[in-house]
Amino acid sequence: MKFTLLSACALLLWSSCSFNDKINAVLPIYGSREPVTKTVNGKQVTDTVYQTIPDFEFVNQYGKTINRKSLDGSIYVADFFFTSCPSICPIMHRNMLKVYETFKNAANVKILSHSIDPNHDSVPVLKNYADKLGVTGDTWWFLQGKKESTYKLAESYLVAVQEDSKAAGGFVHSGYFILIDKQKRIRGTYDGTKPEDADKLIADIKTLQNEPQSMIAQ
Amino acid sequence: MKATIITMLLTAIICMVYSCQSEDQIEYMRYYTAGQDLYKTKCQNCHGAQGEGLAALIPPLTDSIYLKANSNKLACYVQNGLQLPILVKGKAFNGQMPPAGLSPIEIAQVLTYVKNSFGNNMGLYNVEKANQDLINCN
Numbered sequence: 263m264k265f266t267l268l269s270a271c272a273l274l275l276w277s278s279c280s281f282n283d284k285i286n287a288v289l290p291i292y293g294s295r296e297p298v299t300k301t302v303n304g305k306q307v308t309d310t311v312y313q314t315i316p317d318f319e320f321v322n323q324y325g326k327t328i329n330r331k332s333l334d335g336s337i338y339v340a341d342f343f344f345t346s347c348p349s350i351c352p353i354m355h356r357n358m359l360k361v362y363e364t365f366k367n368a369a370n371v372k373i374l375s376h377s378i379d380p381n382h383d384s385v386p387v388l389k390n391y392a393d394k395l396g397v398t399g400d401t402w403w404f405l406q407g408k409k410e411s412t413y414k415l416a417e418s419y420l421v422a423v424q425e426d427s428k429a430a431g432g433f434v435h436s437g438y439f440i441l442i443d444k445q446k447r448i449r450g451t452y453d454g455t456k457p458e459d460a461d462k463l464i465a466d467i468k469t470l471q472n473e474p475q476s477m478i479a480q
Numbered sequence: 481m482k483a484t485i486i487t488m489l490l491t492a493i494i495c496m497v498y499s500c501q502s503e504d505q506i507e508y509m510r511y512y513t514a515g516q517d518l519y520k521t522k523c524q525n526c527h528g529a530q531g532e533g534l535a536a537l538i539p540p541l542t543d544s545i546y547l548k549a550n551s552n553k554l555a556c557y558v559q560n561g562l563q564l565p566i567l568v569k570g571k572a573f574n575g576q577m578p579p580a581g582l583s584p585i586e587i588a589q590v591l592t593y594v595k596n597s598f599g600n601n602m603g604l605y606n607v608e609k610a611n612q613d614l615i616n617c618n
Contacts, residue, residue, distance in 0.1 A: 348578045
């Protein structure tokens, strides 16, 4: 009898914990937002429109053009780097490799690394870099394009990038990983130089993968 | 009487040897701990906290055979950077290492750390040895 009561209590505790987990498991939506009121079936409905990533066009390490549409239906992680970067890029991509290894066989997860030094990082240079990292297939794209468009895109990811002749390697950039959902909304930012942040990113991608369709439909 | 003197002498010798050793030990530890801090700020981003390197881009520091064979070139690599392709753990690396911007004493400290971490065990590399090696840089 005592035992049954105890195990019942334990079960209750355990289930309440997992219930809390589920509530915490909804990721926030970052960026600016505005309410939009429209008339649906004669009723006034107010909806929130979230900031999304604008259209872009870049070339990946295979020489293929990649734009906003290439990411339809994909959760993706974006970062900014350059192949000759002597400072934080190696540690960022050591951490990103963990993310890549976890999701390289998942069809709906992609990684986009934007080069902020397109003059040096040509398509063959990016291909060589990807090869040396051991990256194959279409999960992790290394992108290059016009410098201005890359820098402008960084702004919409809420990331700072700029040229600075005084910084090591000639550029300053923050080492953030940005998590974007299937609706192209910002759902998380992670310090790419910290291994524990990479673990959090992996967990959050799994959360997004399990996000119910009703929440996705906006 | 004779035995007592011999015992005393022996004890004295043992004490001297022992104290010498511990002074070496202290010097080694001084180099090693200073080197550990330098490694964190100057080397770890690329070579990793465990000296593991990064795939085929950045060589690991765990190849004791390479480190022993190139022991007297390492100071130059740290001071001037490295552009030659090198073969580490049977893999070719041909990226560029930038100069670390360290003084000879700091080079000696960081190399003492590297040569005695990540499974390496090569003992103290002091500033005198570093200065000697640095003269022969190309």
